[in-house]
Amino acid sequence: MKLTLHVWRQPGPDAEGRFETYQVPDVDEHMSFLEMLDVVNERLIEEGKEPIAFEHDCREGICGACGCLINGRPHGRTRLSATCQLHMRHFKDGEELTIEPMRAKGFPVLRDLIVDRSALDRIVQAGGYISARTGSVPDANVILVPKLDADWSMDAAACIGCGACVAACPNASAMLFVAAKVSHLGLLPQGQPERYERVQRMLAQHDAEGFGYCSNHGACTEVCPKDISLDFIAKLNRDLMSASLRSRVQED
Ligand code: SF4
Ligand code: FES
Known part of the structure; x- marks a missing residue:
């Protein structure tokens, strides 16, 4: 052709x-x-x-x-x-x-067609990790994880960091990417100690990198090659609200 x-x-x-x-x-x-x-x-x-x-x-x-x-x-x-x-x-x-x-x-x-997507790496560096000791494979296997949580976490972990969600968003928001990275750790027991700090740190870095806010257009999930769902953004928002309340309680 x-x-x-x-x-x-x-x-x-x-x-x-x-x-x-x-x-x-x-x-x-x-x-x-x-x-x-x-x-x-x-x-x-x-x-x-x-x-x-x-x-x-x-x-x-x-x-x-x-x-x-x-x-x-x-x-x-x-x-x-x-x-x-x-x-x-x-x-x-x-x-x-x-x-x-x-x-x-x-x-x-x-x-030409190459853009600098290192901002996504810096968002992950800001909080997309766990510092709890997880032991070896046998240790991990004795911690029971509900099947639905494990499945949901694996769905979030499918994000490949391509940035298509950002390019499709009218606000150039990277919220779907952040939500996937926050969720795949926050759904597992090993991700709990830093769960609320993680969401705050990653979103602060997201904003500092110049990405816009999410206004629920849904263009991001339409173009995502890994079918990352908007449900993860809803989960991120719930975690962010909990993190803010916890910070206020600690301040009082
Ligand atoms: S488009 Fe999907 S796979 Fe690509 S960075 Fe965004 S959430 Fe991750
Ligand atoms: S070249 Fe690796 S996802 Fe396309």
Whole structure:
């Protein structure tokens, strides 16, 4: 099939960016989206031009490294898949695609389709850990965890930190990401000692990084490749309220 790509090209963080148009006349429907970009890049290199910079690692929907806006939607049009899992059979011959970085105030563009998502790492560093000694595997196995809590925690742990939720949100909020990270620890017994401090510290870092507030649009969960539910944001808000009440009681 033949495609026309309008790709955002920006040589560096402070450089001016612009869309460049590329004709791709021989796209195989079995290619992944990133393989299609590889083919475009091979041609650009042969012509002595700069290849399109884009992030990727596992190419299996595991690492969260990939991600761009395809016709305005983070990770493209198929639900529950990262950009690397998107296949060209989902496109039609003759289509025009606009490919942009996942822009947000907290995600400055580094080059072409690559944005700096280290703000998400700093949010995790602020509280997304447990410091309680958990012992070895046999010790962990003697602590009984209700099945529903274990399942819910595993659902939250599926977040790969891709940042699509931020790019889709009209407020550029990273609340779905924070909610997933808060919940996957806060639902387990080992995560209880720091549960309330964790939510306060991670949200303070979220705000400091320039992400906006959640206004329950739900665009985040629509584009999330791991189907992280808005229910986790509701849980985060409950934990935050409990944390505030506990702080007040301690102050009194
Ligand atoms: S919540 Fe979903 S969209 Fe957001 S970072 Fe995690 S996996 Fe990506
Ligand atoms: S490259 Fe790892 S999730 Fe896409």
